[in-house]
Amino acid sequence: MATLFIGQTKVFLPETDSTNSYAIELLKNVNAIEGIVVHTNKQTQGKGQRGNGWIAEPEQNATLSIILRPDFLSSKKAFYLSKITALALHDVLTEILNDSQFDIKIKWPNDILVNHKKIAGVLIENSILNDSLQWCVVGIGLNINQEDFGALKQATSIRLLNKKTCNVERVIDTLFMHFEKWYLRLKRSEFAVIDETYLTHLFGTNALNTFEKDGKQFRATVKGVNETGLLLLETESKEIRTFDVKDVTFIYPASA
Numbered sequence: 032m033a034t035l036f037i038g039q040t041k042v043f044l045p046e047t048d049s050t051n052s053y054a055i056e057l058l059k060n061v062n063a064i065e066g067i068v069v070h071t072n073k074q075t076q077g078k079g080q081r082g083n084g085w086i087a088e089p090e091q092n093a094t095l096s097i098i099l100r101p102d103f104l105s106s107k108k109a110f111y112l113s114k115i116t117a118l119a120l121h122d123v124l125t126e127i128l129n130d131s132q133f134d135i136k137i138k139w140p141n142d143i144l145v146n147h148k149k150i151a152g153v154l155i156e157n158s159i160l161n162d163s164l165q166w167c168v169v170g171i172g173l174n175i176n177q178e179d180f181g182a183l184k185q186a187t188s189i190r191l192l193n194k195k196t197c198n199v200e201r202v203i204d205t206l207f208m209h210f211e212k213w214y215l216r217l218k219r220s221e222f223a224v225i226d227e228t229y230l231t232h233l234f235g236t237n238a239l240n241t242f243e244k245d246g247k248q249f250r251a252t253v254k255g256v257n258e259t260g261l262l263l264l265e266t267e268s269k270e271i272r273t274f275d276v277k278d279v280t281f282i283y284p285a286s287a
């Protein structure tokens with residue numbers, strides 16, 4: 032595999048509750064090195080953003096966690112880990128879907144949408160020591176061959192989009208390659224290229240979308256994110272407002 036360290040050591044579990052939880056246990060109990068990936072075929076209690084769960088059909092998808100030790104990054108810049116993960120996922124999907132009919136976007140902070148439907152989610156958990164990141168677990172769920180999402184009408188997978196069954200291992204190896212490329216850019220402090228590329232792929236920058244805060248809906252256009260990862264929105268009255276991920280909900284756009 033064409034990586035230096037991401038995924039060079041894999042902990043494969045036929046079944047586990049959550050790869051993120053397993054990776055955190057590894058960090059606490061063993062001196063787990065950077066690049067180790069915990070990967071499972073069957074995740075029984077997958078964790079999602081905002082305390083939600085993550086459900087993925089066994090053996091059809093990527094459910095994995097990457098262990099990092101980004102001690103070069105100050106805690107103020109932790110959002111860059113979200114950015115590079117979203118960029119890596121964007122690159123994998125661009126490479127695999129390879130067709131202009133697919134509109135691949137990053138929905139802040141790090142969901143990936145294809146043609147307005149969610150194909151991947153990311154849950155990052157980390158530990159901060161003396162203002163720098165001691166360890167970080169990047170949990171990734173990427174829908175690959177799953178075709179039925181039940182009541183989740185806004186979900187999709189690679190197979191639903193390109194009508195082809197994908198080799199899950201191959202997709203995961205491609206993801207490791209792109210992840211490592213972006214992680215090394217971050218390590219080299221190439222913030223400008225990360226910021227620009229993230230903004231280019233950010234969903235909602237060209238049109239008004241619906242958001243919800245404190246039970247109230249409002250329309251706004253995405254202007255970008257600030258240094259700490261807060262979302263910048265321009266409201267209909269042209270006011271620029273900043274939001275934390277726990278305060279604002281992006282109301283999913285209707286399917287294209």
Ligand code: BTN
Pocket residue numbers: 048049050051052076077078079080081083084085093094095096142151152153154170171172
């Ligand atoms: C989201 O809500 O969009 C984030 C979903 C993250 C799911 C992945 S699957 C692998 C890893 N282990 C977990 O328990 N969650 C993440």
